[in-house]
Amino acid sequence: MIIDLHADTISRIAVKGEHLESNSGHFDLRRAREAGVMLQVLSLFSSERDSNRALEDVLFQIDYFEQEMLSCRELAYQVRSMQDLEDNRGQGRIGLMLHLEGGEALGTRISNLRTLYRLGVRSVGLTWNRRNLLADGVMEGAGGGGLSDWGREVIDEMNRLGMAVDLAHISPAGFWSVIEITKKPVIVSHANAFAVCPHPRNLSDEQMLAIAENGGIVGVTFVPDFVAERDPSLEILVEHICHMIKIMGEEHVALGSDFDGTETTVISDVRAYPMLIAALEKRGLSEVQIEKLLKDNFLRVLKDIL
Numbered sequence: 001m002i003i004d005l006h007a008d009t010i011s012r013i014a015v016k017g018e019h020l021e022s023n024s025g026h027f028d029l030r031r032a033r034e035a036g037v038m039l040q041v042l043s044l045f046s047s048e049r050d051s052n053r054a055l056e057d058v059l060f061q062i063d064y065f066e067q068e069m070l071s072c073r074e075l076a077y078q079v080r081s082m083q084d085l086e087d088n089r090g091q092g093r094i095g096l097m098l099h100l101e102g103g104e105a106l107g108t109r110i111s112n113l114r115t116l117y118r119l120g121v122r123s124v125g126l127t128w129n130r131r132n133l134l135a136d137g138v139m140e141g142a143g144g145g146g147l148s149d150w151g152r153e154v155i156d157e158m159n160r161l162g163m164a165v166d167l168a169h170i171s172p173a174g175f176w177s178v179i180e181i182t183k184k185p186v187i188v189s190h191a192n193a194f195a196v197c198p199h200p201r202n203l204s205d206e207q208m209l210a211i212a213e214n215g216g217i218v219g220v221t222f223v224p225d226f227v228a229e230r231d232p233s234l235e236i237l238v239e240h241i242c243h244m245i246k247i248m249g250e251e252h253v254a255l256g257s258d259f260d261g262t263e264t265t266v267i268s269d270v271r272a273y274p275m276l277i278a279a280l281e282k283r284g285l286s287e288v289q290i291e292k293l294l295k296d297n298f299l300r301v302l303k304d305i306l
């Protein structure tokens, strides 16, 4: 069974008018079931900087997701709690958990966070690549700042409600301020190792050590640019996984595909997970290490958060 921490399928199908059950992208429920996916985190994403418009986009995507779910009940269910996972164990249905990628939609009201929680959102990435009211995104460059007071308030409320704090895309300064104040393990849903591929979206060894100490996890991602500067491949993705295990230990690495968030991925689509598993076995990872990577580590963290 497989758990994946990040796919952009909802925003993609909502724009294209396609379906969750079956579509032309990297991920759909029919293929995911064949591949043995047990839980998929699906992000809600708006490129709007204006918070009202971003919130409108996010609410539209939540409604699109709910409408799609009406016709997919035999294939999938929504995960809002550990109990949901427990109740659906062994039934062959795929759990889907909603994530907000970028805090623009929160505007300046904590009530928006609570409303999104009530609508089923269980994870929030404070920023996408750009600066917003909560913090700076990683693409703001060397001048990127840390958390604002509002960002701190949001982290506190997320800790209290039981929502995962996702540090993918945040500036290094923002990363360190969250690590300092959060009372729960953090998630970096989709990023690789800077030591293997020096892309600003990847994590330094120091950042990964801090995540291990915090009890959190990093989802290795299949985005070609984050795998290698030249000739990205499945083998180099395995290099990232081995480096992360070396730095953080095997308890802190998971999968964060970024399916449907990028044109191509080093693993073609959700059906190709067996190729990754074969490559990990070939590299000498034990069955236990592979199980931790595929699902156990995320379940441990989720239990602590939700």
Ligand SMILES: [Zn+2]
Binding pocket: 101, 168, 169, 190, 258, 261
């Ligand atoms: Zn992303």
